[in-house]
Structures are given as C-alpha cells and as structure tokens.
Amino acid sequence: MQYKLICDEELDGIIEEYLSRKGFERNNYSYDVILLQNDIKRSQPHDQVSICFNKSNLEEFFSLMDRMNTFAHPKFIIGKKEENFSIINFEDIHYFESKNNTTYCYTESEEYICKEKLYELEQMLMGKDFIRVSKSNIVNIMKIKQIIPWFNYKLMLVFYNDEEIIVSKNYIKAFKQSIGM
Known part of the structure; x- marks a missing residue:
C-alpha cells in the first residue's frame, strides 16, 4: 500500500521507518491513503482517503496500520498440484521459481x-x-540452511530441503542487505 505522510519532522522518520518495515511504501504523488497528524496546520485534501492520528496515540495508530497490513497482505497462497488446490502458508514456502511462463x-x-x-x-x-535473487527466483530467507560463495561473485543458497539456488550478480547487493551480510 502506498501512502502520503503529513506530520511534523519529529514523527516523520519514526513513522516512515516503522511502515517501511511492514511493507508500506511512501509516495507523495501516487498514493492509496494520506496519513495525517491531527494538529498539523496544512490544507487537507477533501477528496482523498485519510487516516488521522495524534502524537499521543501512536501505538494505536501503529496497531491500526498493522491490521490494515494483514488485510492488504495475505498470509497464504493457493497452489495447484495435479487437479487439486491447496492453501500454502507463506512460512512453509522455500522459494518460487518461474519457468516457461509458469510460476512454481x-x-x-x-x-x-x-x-x-x-x-x-x-x-x-x-x-x-x-x-x-534472480529473474526467475524469489526465496524465503528463513528456509536457507547455508550460503556458499560461488563463481563470478555469485552466491549459492542451500535450503533445508537440500535444494540449491544461485543468487545472480544483479541481486547480490539487495540480498546481502536484506540478511545483514
């Protein structure tokens, strides 16, 4: 979900950091909702969806945003095997792979x-x-058992099910940052 934030400087960094960790994206030009501190004296758009908050109730505001995030971001996906459909919790998924225009x-x-x-x-x-981690793979970092330096400055990821995936050069920096490497 994209948001525009209107608040004082003191809260700006705190709120932006919290929301970015939750997957919200700040965008002042194209947004789904305006997050507006009540006591800010700025013109408020009347034709946009807004959520107003006070400095004194940030905990309640964060709780509301967490609940919105739960609805906006489901915790499972539907997968098909043969002719049957299954509900697969994200926490059970090791990785996704795209091959021949099909996602596995x-x-x-x-x-x-x-x-x-x-x-x-x-x-x-x-x-x-x-x-x-590549044009064709998204991985669950919690299912990685081992990270092995590989040829040409790449990395090999070994999962708990002993499957292996290479992190391509174009994605190494973001991967390392995401795991604090």
Missing part, C-alpha cells in the same frame, strides 16, 4: 503451480521474509 512454489517436499507471476508475488511478499 516449492515447500519442504512439494511442488505447486501458482497463478501469480513473480512480479505479483514480489509485491504480495513485500515486508515478509522473501527476497528476489
């Missing part, structure tokens, strides 16, 4: 087909434990 979802021992494209999954999984 891999768990500990199963492989499913997903209707979502990788770019859609990337948006859905923002703020969760997933990161894109």
Whole structure:
C-alpha cells in the first residue's frame, strides 16, 4: 500500500521507518491513503482517503496500520498440484521459481503451480521474509540452511530441503542487505 505522510519532522522518520518495515511504501504523488497528524496546520485534501492520528496515540495508530497490513497482505497462497488446490502458508514456502511462463512454489517436499507471476508475488511478499535473487527466483530467507560463495561473485543458497539456488550478480547487493551480510 502506498501512502502520503503529513506530520511534523519529529514523527516523520519514526513513522516512515516503522511502515517501511511492514511493507508500506511512501509516495507523495501516487498514493492509496494520506496519513495525517491531527494538529498539523496544512490544507487537507477533501477528496482523498485519510487516516488521522495524534502524537499521543501512536501505538494505536501503529496497531491500526498493522491490521490494515494483514488485510492488504495475505498470509497464504493457493497452489495447484495435479487437479487439486491447496492453501500454502507463506512460512512453509522455500522459494518460487518461474519457468516457461509458469510460476512454481516449492515447500519442504512439494511442488505447486501458482497463478501469480513473480512480479505479483514480489509485491504480495513485500515486508515478509522473501527476497528476489534472480529473474526467475524469489526465496524465503528463513528456509536457507547455508550460503556458499560461488563463481563470478555469485552466491549459492542451500535450503533445508537440500535444494540449491544461485543468487545472480544483479541481486547480490539487495540480498546481502536484506540478511545483514
């Protein structure tokens, strides 16, 4: 969800940091909602959806944003195996892979087909434990057992199910930052 934030400087950094960790994106030009501190004396747009908050009730404001995030970002995906559909919790997924215009979802021992494209999954999984590591893979960093330096400045990820995926050069920096490496 994209938001525009109107508040005093003291709260700006605190709120932006909190919301970015939750997968919200700040965008002052194209946004879904305006987050507005009540006691700010600025003109308020009357034709936009706004959420107003006070400095004194930040905890309640953060709780509301967390609840909104839960609705905006589901905790599962539907996967298809043969002719059956399954609900797959994100925490059970090791990685997603795109091959021949089809997206696959891999768990500990199963492989499913997903209707979502990788770019859609990337948006859905923002703020969760997933990161894109190549044009064709998004991985769950909580399912990585080992990270091995690989040829040409790449990394090999070994998962708990012993599957292996290479982090391509274009994605190494973001991957390392996301895990604090």
